[in-house]
Amino acid sequence: MSHEMLSPVEGDPAVTEFARLARAGISGEAGRRDEASFARVGVKMAQRAARRRVATAVASAVTVVALGLGTWFATHTSNITYQVVNGAMVDGDHVVAGTDTRIRFSDGSEVELDPGADTHIRALDEHGGRVSLEEGQARVAIAKRPGAQWFLAAGPYTVRVTGTAFSLRWSKRDQAFEIAMKTGSVVITGPLVGEGMALRAGQRVTTRNGKLTLDSTTAPADPTVSEASGARAELEPATPSVNGAVPVPGTPAPGGLDWSRHAAQGEFGAVIEAAERRGLDVTLATASLADLSALADSARYARRTPMAKRALMAERKRFPSSGAARDAAFFLGRIAEDEGSGAVDWYDRYLAESPRGTYASQALGRKMMLLYQQRGVAGARAIADDYLARFPSGPYAAAARKIKDEPATSAP
Amino acid sequence: MESWGASALAGASRAAFAVDSIPVLDPPPASGVGVSLAKADDATLARALIDRDPQAPRLVWQRFSPMVRRIVRRSLGPEQEVEDLVQDVFASLFAKPSRLREPAALKAFIVSVALHNVSYELRRRRVRRWVGLSQTAELPDIRVVESNPESREALIRFYKILDNVKSRDRSAFVLRFIEGMEVADVAVALETSVPTARRCFTRAFKRVSLLASRDPFLAEYLAGLRGDRES
Numbered sequence: 130m131s132h133e134m135l136s137p138v139e140g141d142p143a144v145t146e147f148a149r150l151a152r153a154g155i156s157g158e159a160g161r162r163d164e165a166s167f168a169r170v171g172v173k174m175a176q177r178a179a180r181r182r183v184a185t186a187v188a189s190a191v192t193v194v195a196l197g198l199g200t201w202f203a204t205h206t207s208n209i210t211y212q213v214v215n216g217a218m219v220d221g222d223h224v225v226a227g228t229d230t231r232i233r234f235s236d237g238s239e240v241e242l243d244p245g246a247d248t249h250i251r252a253l254d255e256h257g258g259r260v261s262l263e264e265g266q267a268r269v270a271i272a273k274r275p276g277a278q279w280f281l282a283a284g285p286y287t288v289r290v291t292g293t294a295f296s297l298r299w300s301k302r303d304q305a306f307e308i309a310m311k312t313g314s315v316v317i318t319g320p321l322v323g324e325g326m327a328l329r330a331g332q333r334v335t336t337r338n339g340k341l342t343l344d345s346t347t348a349p350a351d352p353t354v355s356e357a358s359g360a361r362a363e364l365e366p367a368t369p370s371v372n373g374a375v376p377v378p379g380t381p382a383p384g385g386l387d388w389s390r391h392a393a394q395g396e397f398g399a400v401i402e403a404a405e406r407r408g409l410d411v412t413l414a415t416a417s418l419a420d421l422s423a424l425a426d427s428a429r430y431a432r433r434t435p436m437a438k439r440a441l442m443a444e445r446k447r448f449p450s451s452g453a454a455r456d457a458a459f460f461l462g463r464i465a466e467d468e469g470s471g472a473v474d475w476y477d478r479y480l481a482e483s484p485r486g487t488y489a490s491q492a493l494g495r496k497m498m499l500l501y502q503q504r505g506v507a508g509a510r511a512i513a514d515d516y517l518a519r520f521p522s523g524p525y526a527a528a529a530r531k532i533k534d535e536p537a538t539s540a541p
Numbered sequence: 542m543e544s545w546g547a548s549a550l551a552g553a554s555r556a557a558f559a560v561d562s563i564p565v566l567d568p569p570p571a572s573g574v575g576v577s578l579a580k581a582d583d584a585t586l587a588r589a590l591i592d593r594d595p596q597a598p599r600l601v602w603q604r605f606s607p608m609v610r611r612i613v614r615r616s617l618g619p620e621q622e623v624e625d626l627v628q629d630v631f632a633s634l635f636a637k638p639s640r641l642r643e644p645a646a647l648k649a650f651i652v653s654v655a656l657h658n659v660s661y662e663l664r665r666r667r668v669r670r671w672v673g674l675s676q677t678a679e680l681p682d683i684r685v686v687e688s689n690p691e692s693r694e695a696l697i698r699f700y701k702i703l704d705n706v707k708s709r710d711r712s713a714f715v716l717r718f719i720e721g722m723e724v725a726d727v728a729v730a731l732e733t734s735v736p737t738a739r740r741c742f743t744r745a746f747k748r749v750s751l752l753a754s755r756d757p758f759l760a761e762y763l764a765g766l767r768g769d770r771e772s
Contacts, residue, residue: 141746141750142763142766142767143749143750143753143754143759143763144718144746144749144750144753146695146762146763146766147695147696147699147718147719147749147753148718148719150692150695150696150699151615151696151699151715151719152615152719152721154619154692154693154696155611155614155615155619155696156607156611156614157606157607157608157609157610157611157612157614158607158610159606159607159610163606166606166624166627166628167599167602167606167631169628170598170602170628170631170632170635173628173629173632174632174635174636177632177636178636
């Protein structure tokens with residue numbers, strides 16, 4: 130300490146006095162409880178150590194969680210992206226191929242397109258995507274990843290892929306589909322393959338004029354072909370193909386009619402006629418789900434109610450876990466409503482099976498109106514509440530509000 | 542973890558040591574025990590602290606707590622709440638004595654730790670003042686040895702002025718003009734260079750001088766002092 134070094138202070142009376150007052154008035158003497166104060170130092174050290182341990186534990190936990198979330202998000206939530214090499218993007222998500230055109234996806238998958246091929250990238254998510262080959266030929270190599278889910282459509286056929294390589298061809302003009310497996314396995318669905326047909330490396334499937342041909346250079350066709358194929362083979366042997374075709378599942382009516390396409394084009398009569406020509410019982414027992422749906426739709430629109438009911442019931446009986454079977458419950462409800470009884474049961478069944486289904490709003494609204502007609506406000510009010518809670522902007526919302534506001538005693 | 546800790550909740554008379562790898566502060570030394578260490582120089586005491594000599598914390602406390610208490614009080618103002626900060630200074634020191642690289646610089650190291658704590662406390666008070674937890678950041682109980690009421694008021698006003706000085710400049714000012722430390726020691730305590738330390742306390746000096754001249758009470762108080770001297 131050197132007070133002679135305080136020369137600046139001496140030049141200012143205020144600072145000099147301040148320093149004097151502080152030195153004189155504020156000392157460092159310990160109080161009477163100095164021993165207790167020293168003891169408190171130890172307590173504080175223990176508390177700090179405990180806090181550090183907790184903080185370390187929390188930081189470790191946070192780090193683990195953050196790392197876990199980071200990994201999870203990195204591997205699960207970033208949607209796959211793609212880039213097109215040597216090709217033109219049309220209408221936002223169509224790729225029209227030139228020479229050596231490739232679509233490279235960020236998960237390592239690649240689609241190589243032949244010149245003139247038209248591909249539509251319909252959707253991409255973190256697991257895979259949906260890509261449609263609208264026309265032409267493509268060689269597809271899907272990267273193997275846990276949870277990968279790719280769907281490649283070619284015309285009415287869909288190829289479900291988890292990690293494989295194959296070539297795919299679709300011709301709109303000829304309505305011809307071809308898939309040739311290189312590696313891995315896929316499951317294809319479509320008009321001629323019923324609920325699905327598994328293919329392995331070395332196998333080739335072509336469909337043309339209502340006939341499906343399977344060529345196998347290595348192993349025989351996967352035995353997991355849908356049950357319908359067995360039935361089909363028995364009831365309606367397929368026309369042998371030049372390469373030793375196997376019996377095909379779910380072949381539609383002779384003549385190569387695509388029932389779904391005809392139904393979609395409003396040619397209900399053609400579908401009904403084909404089914405009748407083939408025999409309704411046989412059709413209901415053996416047709417593919419797509420054909421049954423097409424027949425049910427055609428029959429409903431053509432007011433062939435008994436046939437529609439049978440087709441819908443066949444859907445539910447033969448393909449009980451399919452979405453079409455669940456939807457059939459709603460359509461059966463509509464038919465029952467027209468017939469005057471049983472509709473509420475069908476709507477309940479539909480709502481139980483498909484609480485978030487396409488027709489849930491319709492089913493609940495129609496049920497509400499039926500109950501209102503049958504039992505009045507008291508019978509419909511609970512459904513009205515439910516409807517408004519679930520579909521506040523739905524087509525029956527206004528009716529539901531009226532029912533809610535109506536006095537309980539009022540009759541419909 | 543290598544540190545002293547405390548099961549001293551029951552008071553400093555507790556004599557336990559090294560419980561669950563956290564040694565507790567030692568009890569008061571029995572007669573003759575630690576006498577040689579008590580008379581040792583700072584460097585020896587520091588080495589004992591680093592070597593976890595059970596008597597070292599108490600001796601360091603006894604030797605340096607008055608200085609720390611004084612610096613903290615003179616830095617913050619004449620208030621009662623310094624004991625908590627003083628304890629924090631020694632808790633930091635005892636927890637990791639290995640941070641003390643030069644045993645001979647024990648005193649400077651302790652001053653440096655004390656200034657860090659003071660600096661933190663000043664920032665905390667400033668924040669509290671900004672967020673309105675305390676209008677003036679003053680603590681109500683003032684403990685000043687000065688018995689003259691006018692001198693006492695002057696001291697309080699000086700510290701209000703010091704509240705308008707940056708914490709680093711304030712510490713430099715206190716060490717240089719109130720504690721009377723050499724510029725080089727101030728620089729070591731602030732962990733900065735001598736020129737920077739000089740700039741710090743000169744800035745504070747000018748600001749205190751300016752603001753004191755604008756305070757009517759202090760102006761009158763200082764005029765009265767000049768009158769007394771002249772008469």
